[in-house]
Amino acid sequence: MSSVLFLEEEHEMLRDQVRRFVEEEIKPQADAWEEDGHVPRAVLRRMGELGFFGIRYPEQYGGAGMDTRATVVLAEKLGRSTYGGVAITALVHTDMASVHLFNAGSAAQRDAHMPGVISGETICAVAITEPGAGSDVKGIRTTARRRGDTFVLNGSKMFITNGVLADLYCVAAKTGPEDMPGKNVTMFLVEKGTQGLKVATQLDKHGWRSSDTAELVFEDCEVPAANILGEEGRGFYAIMRNFQNERLVIGAMAMGEAQAALDLTLEHVKTRQAFGAPLWQKQAIRQRMAMLSARVAAARQFIYAVAKRDADGEDVVREVSMIKALCGELVNEVVYDCQQFHGGSGLMRGMAIERMARDVRVQAVGGGATEVMLEEVAKRL
Known part of the structure; x- marks a missing residue:
């Protein structure tokens, strides 16, 4: 059923492209990914090559510069694959994690990471949810304490999609006193391999089996102050x-x-x-x-x-x-x-x-x- 009333030619072309990818490159292989517990990196790079990871981002980084309707087209068509784990792996990367980098990142941060994000070489995760804080973002307990030109992160994150295999994490942590809810959360970029960041558990889920999901632990994880996304205290x-x-x-x-x-x-x-x-x-x-x-x-x-x-x-x-x-x-x-x-x-x-x-x-x-x-x-x- 078409939604042509709200779409233009470029959106319809995207619909056809994603539909072909789903039929030819997801459905024939995705049962194996369900068993493996993740989508292969080669497949994610292929999605980047086809332009799916850059549809909303500017051409200067390799994107297509399309609008919100393109995001909806991609999400709906990936949902139609019947493999929710595959769909959410891609959509967390494109529309839930990397957007923090693009929206709040400095020019230097964008230049360093956005080309890889769009090509599929750099896969993103967003680490907000915690064992005791889901929809209640103000309830997070992970802290980031300044130490000179660095911040030291301590705490844990739960149910993090792409948590095992991600290259770049957008992490929420408290940088201010408890009596300042809404003004004491800061977002940080934390790269894979940073000392003090570890994947504690790859979670065994009821559904979304082909989506890797993890518990992350930060133990005296030092992150440069230059890795703050946006303004300190404005993460909420x-x-x-x-x-x-x-x-x-x-x-x-x-x-x-x-x-x-x-x-x-x-x-x-x-x-x-x-x-x-x-x-x-x-x-x-x-x-x-x-x-x-x-x-x-x-x-x-x-x-x-x-x-x-x-x-x-x-x-x-x-x-x-x-x-x-x-x-x-x-x-x-x-x-x-x-x-x-x-x-x-x-x-x-x-x-x-x-x-x-x-x-x-x-x-x-x-x-x-x-x-x-x-x-x-x-x-x-």
Whole structure:
């Protein structure tokens, strides 16, 4: 189903390019990546070569300089691959981690790292979440204490996507007193191999199996003061700023997953025989799928409309929070019913719908839990 109302020719060309990549280079190989627990670096470099990692970044760094709609196209099409772990590996790099470098980085920091980020040679992770602080960013406990021209980081980060294999980490740490919430967090660039940074555990997850996810530990990790991203004490605002982009991306990815689940289930129910006829002949099934299809189509149009408004410079904080809450819940509802319509086969490992049922559960949690998003919406009603 096209969203041509909100897209221009360059966005449609990107849709076709990502669609081909998914069909030709992700789907034939991604089962192996699920077993390995990560996406191969050669594949990520290939995505960089195709321009997927630079669609929103300026040409001076090797990017394409496109707008928010391009991000949504990429996220939706990667979501349609049915491999959530592959999709989130790429999207964290492009739209949740490297954006901190681009938005807040100095000219020297950008010049040093952005070309590699866009080419896929430098993979990024963002380290904000902690064992005791997820959606509550002000609750982080990792500290960064100044020591001359360096900062010494101590603490731990949890559920860090790309945490094992990343080359560059955007890390949030407290640099001020506890009684200054919102004004005591600073973002730092920490490079792989920095003494005092270690991957404590590669986490064994329910879903997103092909996405490497880690617990990171900082033990007297010395980082040059020159590695501060933006201004000292302004990290909380940088995190909040990027949450809007992250949540829009997750919503688009979720609707790509929802549409893929509907497509493969439609094929199943039209061929699966039960009680002497295809399941599609059962009114309850076809009407339920019709309603789910309508709701997914509506949500997708909402996403593209908000992406267009964001590209035009409008304030869409309320709408993005709506999208994150709506789509995170809707994709779970869609995949639950689609798995039900697959019957026993839908519970078998190796079936796309079984994998998707595990993958999509996190969409109502990661990037801001549904309950938190609804509070953000309520504040703005």
